[in-house]
Amino acid sequence: MREFEYVRAGEIGQAVAAVSADPAASYLAGGTTQLDLMKDGVLAPDRLVDITRLPLGGITRDGDVLRVGALTTMEELAADPTVAGRLPFLREALLLGASVQLRNMATIGGNLLQRTRCRYFRDPAVPACNKRRRGSGCAAVQGVARMHAILGASEHCIALHASDMAVPLMALDAVVHLRGPDGERSIPLTEFYRIPGDTPDVENVLRHGELITAVEIPLLAPDARSTYLKVRDRVSYEFALTSAAVAVRLDGGVIGEARVALGGVGTIPWRAPEAEQVLRGAPASPEVFAAAAEAAIADPFTVPGTAFKVELAKRTLVRALRTVAGGAS
Secondary structure, three states: OOOOEEEEOOOHHHHHHHHHOOOOEEEEOOOOOHHHHHHOOOOOOOEEEEOOOOOOOOEEEEOOEEEEEOOOEHHHHHHOHHHHHHOHHHHHHHHOOOOHHHHOOOEHHHHHOOOOOOOOOOOOOOOOEOOOOOOOOEHHHHOOOOOOOOEOOEOOEOOOOOOOOHHHHHHOOOEEEEEEOOEEEEEEHHHOEOOOOOOOOOOEOOOOOOEEEEEEEEOOOOOOEEEEEEEOOOOOOOOOOEEEEEEEEEEOOEEEEEEEEEEOOEOOOEEOHHHHHHHOOOEOOHHHHHHHHHHHOOOOOOOOOOOHHHHHHHHHHHHHHHHHHOOOO
16 A cells, blocks of 8 residues: 555535545545555555544434435444334345444445445456546456446446445435535435446546535335345355345235335446336236336346346346235235
8 A cells, every 4th residue: 555645624624625625635434445445556545534523424314304424334324213114125235234343334425435346446457447447448348257237237347336225225216415615415316326338437426525425315104115135145244146125015915106226236226217117006916026027137238257147136126026015915
């Protein structure tokens, strides 16, 4: 790791000014991913601005919306009673991510911004990585790609977004609040991430110096049923091969409302509006679930290492739908 300047910010405006004024500066929160990437030589900021002392933690409720400070840890959010009662699939996703030690360090804002686990991105000795250096190619397309994406992917990049938490947040239409040198703005999470296209190095809509301050999460209806199903190689401390976040409301065996998002398959946390459209107003039946899965995984981009994910993702979604529909009359 090369030398860098460390600055501890005392207030939000000071932090924003310090990063905005220096193109080579970055924020530091939990650091559970950033410091690893610095040690590996993937990231090399000249200045780290520590924001961990800023008043950006805590969880408050206003009606049917939770406001979660960006420095709230994953473990704190999972332990919140409102999350347990009204957002059970979010709690499941939080507890299925990482380890207890990491969840007590990793922040909500940092989790949304976590970088891909692509081995080629994380190894500077590999010259071909469009995410590290635009135009250099994508080594993963021709390499070992079991943990890579099939949705939003192309020959330019198949790097996977590995967050569990972001998957139900996409399904919930969460909103990200930002503060930057030009003031404050709010972005729906469904518009926050960018599909790689031919600019895989641009991962989201953040401008340099902008800081995530909070995330607003709409609560599910009291009678909604939800689940987060994560399929992985090991029972714990492992990233998803595929996952599905599903929430539905049922009325006499008919699906009145449906929210669906997928993990482990997308270059971004993947909302599946086509699947939701199939489900709404339809009976909670195996045939409808299968049709929704087909709609969700339409037009995948696969390489030999990821082709298995097409069927696995469909089965994961069908199983999640069967779980939430259990007991429907």
